[in-house]
Amino acid sequence: MNTYLLAPDAATVELLRNTVQSQSLTVKSALVRAAGQSLLPLLQNIESGILLLCSSQAQLAEDLETLESMTWSNPQLSVVLISDSDTKENLMRAMRAGIREVVASPPAQSDLIAALRRVVGHHGKTRNADDSFVGTGKVVAFISCKGGSGSTFLATNMAYLIADTFNRRCVLVDLDLQYGDASYYMSQDDAKNNISDLTQQIDRLDAQLLSSCMQRITPRLNLLAAPNEPGVALAITANQLEQVLTLAKRMHEFVVLDLDSAIDAVTLKALDMADVVFVTMECNLPVVRNAKRLVKLFHSLGYGDDKLKLLVNKFQSDGVLDVKSIEQAVAIKVNHTIPNQVEAVTEAFNLGRPLELLHPQNGVLKALREITSSLLHTPLPKTRGWMDRLMGKAA
Ligand SMILES: Nc1ncnc2c1ncn2[C@@H]1O[C@H](COP(=O)(O)OP(=O)(O)OP(=O)(O)O)[C@@H](O)[C@H]1O
Ligand SMILES: [Mg+2]
Known part of the structure; x- marks a missing residue:
């Protein structure tokens, strides 16, 4: 060595x-x-x-x-x-x-x-035989200030970039436990297993069990889906989640969490375990009020500016709110804005495919690449050739 x-x-x-x-x-x-x-x-x-x-x-x-x-x-x-x-x-x-x-x-x-x-x-x-990472991965959480702000779309597409553009082993954990829909953004196949298959047999939890419950999206990207039924989700405890995430961190360099915007004990556990929390908001007045409340709560929990990152999604530069007034109202700097691109984003959702594969030049993706590059402290790899992209190869 x-x-x-x-x-x-x-x-x-x-x-x-x-x-x-x-x-x-x-x-x-x-x-x-x-x-x-x-x-x-x-x-x-x-x-x-x-x-x-x-x-x-x-x-x-x-x-x-x-x-x-x-x-x-x-x-x-x-x-x-x-x-x-x-x-x-x-x-x-x-x-x-x-x-x-x-x-x-x-x-x-x-x-x-x-x-x-x-x-x-x-x-x-x-590195063990099946190339599973055994280290301490970083946890990156996404939470919307109000339903529909885009946290699932951003979390799933960032997970894809981390894995396939930046070549890091990554898992997306859908922690919108009752109504999780991350799998629709990532694949057209239904996930066979989900997080409740782990928490229901938590005493048996090990790398093999976790691997069998994750859906492999690409060679470096896994998905741990949310339960199929809202009732099952209610039985998952903060302690069980901690055990699942601790193991996921040992097997992946990055663990991306898509959180429910309602704060409960499970969400709080996930937030506490996160190294970075992307607070996602849309650019309108009711959401600004929610964002202010959420950021205040996070500050009271001791989360500093190195942990909290505010993303303004569906941003329109000619809209009523500009970055400065959002920052004043929410009392935190805007980390990044992401443009509103309904057509491309809807197409990606309808096809269950990452935007990277459909519209690599799209402005939403450009913003997301910059955010991911700065999160990973890694410059963007050189653009992949069209053949590599077509073949699904890493940069
Ligand atoms: N930058 C964008 N431009 C246009 N549409 C977007 C953008 N980001 C997200 N959307 C769309 O906004 C809608 C809500 O997105 P998403 O499901 O990711 O939000 P969410 O915060 O996870 O909501 P929920 O609270 O329901 O979980 C979706 O239809 C998505 O396709
Ligand atoms: Mg969502």
């Missing part, structure tokens, strides 16, 4: 090199980083393996911000942070930035070896 070393002086670089090599790992690059030197340019071309990084107290905040983007976009990269600051606050920040191990600085060789062994053990598990 490749390792990348970044330390403030030659002696520490050598210590790291010796330690890494003692564990039969390959040193791909070893650099001395001058004080104050920005981290980002030094991380070019690092995508997978182990990064051992020394970060001084002065650099830590900026480094963690840079690393957070990296760990989102490169789930196969593990970072071992060597830091002289081990306050609870900094450890929490490191955890949020996706750092796998923190070793006190100056590093003792025994601590480094123990950390490396844990990371290597984790990597060994990250």
Whole structure:
């Protein structure tokens, strides 16, 4: 496995090199980083393996911000942070930035070896025979401020982009438990099983059972459908949902949730587990009022601006409301607007196909690609050739 070393002086670089090599790992690059030197340019071309990084107290905040983007976009990269600051606050920040191990600085060789062994053990598990991801996927939730704002359409089409444009293993979980219709946006075949087939036998829940209940939409995209009957949905508990999502996160790099706009214990559990919540609203006055209430509730639950993202769907630039007045009314920045394109969106819905396959140049898709690219901290891959698209191949 490749390792990348970044330390403030030659002696520490050598210590790291010796330690890494003692564990039969390959040193791909070893650099001395001058004080104050920005981290980002030094991380070019690092995508997978182990990064051992020394970060001084002065650099830590900026480094963690840079690393957070990296760990989102490169789930196969593990970072071992060597830091002289081990306050609870900094450890929490490191955890949020996706750092796998923190070793006190100056590093003792025994601590480094123990950390490396844990990371290597984790990597060994990250790909098993059937290529299931075994890591910690990100949870991305969509919730409408009012029914019909477009959360299902956006969630399903984003899931498709994550899987087939950005090449990440993804599952769409339809958590509009009583009236879920995500499957209609993704496929013309009825899902044979659904989430209630899991929650009804929660004691047996494992990767095999989850796999058997998901519908495979494309090689990298799964759907866990909502129950067929509203009554069955009522029996699903927050605790059961937590177990299902925890397992789904181990098997997918991204877990996209389409939530019911009514808040109950199950929805709250899903929202709490989400790393990002896209609050979806249409551009009219009654919806603005709902959006304001919802955002206020989320703020009271402690969700910060890094978690909440407001999407204004079916946006018309000549409409009554502009972005500024929405932001003032809802008390949160608009993350993105998505244009109103009834014809293309309705066609995609009627055919049960993602917009990407029908109208790749559509403005709705352009907006959704930008949102997904920034969510994944990954630039949009080069446009796929028409033949690849036709054959359903990844970029
Ligand atoms: N950008 C758009 N332009 C035009 N029509 C759209 C757009 N986004 C969604 N729609 C349409 O709006 C309608 C509602 O969308 P959707 O079902 O995704 O909303 P929802 O928030 O999930 O609603 P529900 O509360 O019923 O679950 C659908 O007919 C969908 O095709
Ligand atoms: Mg919906």
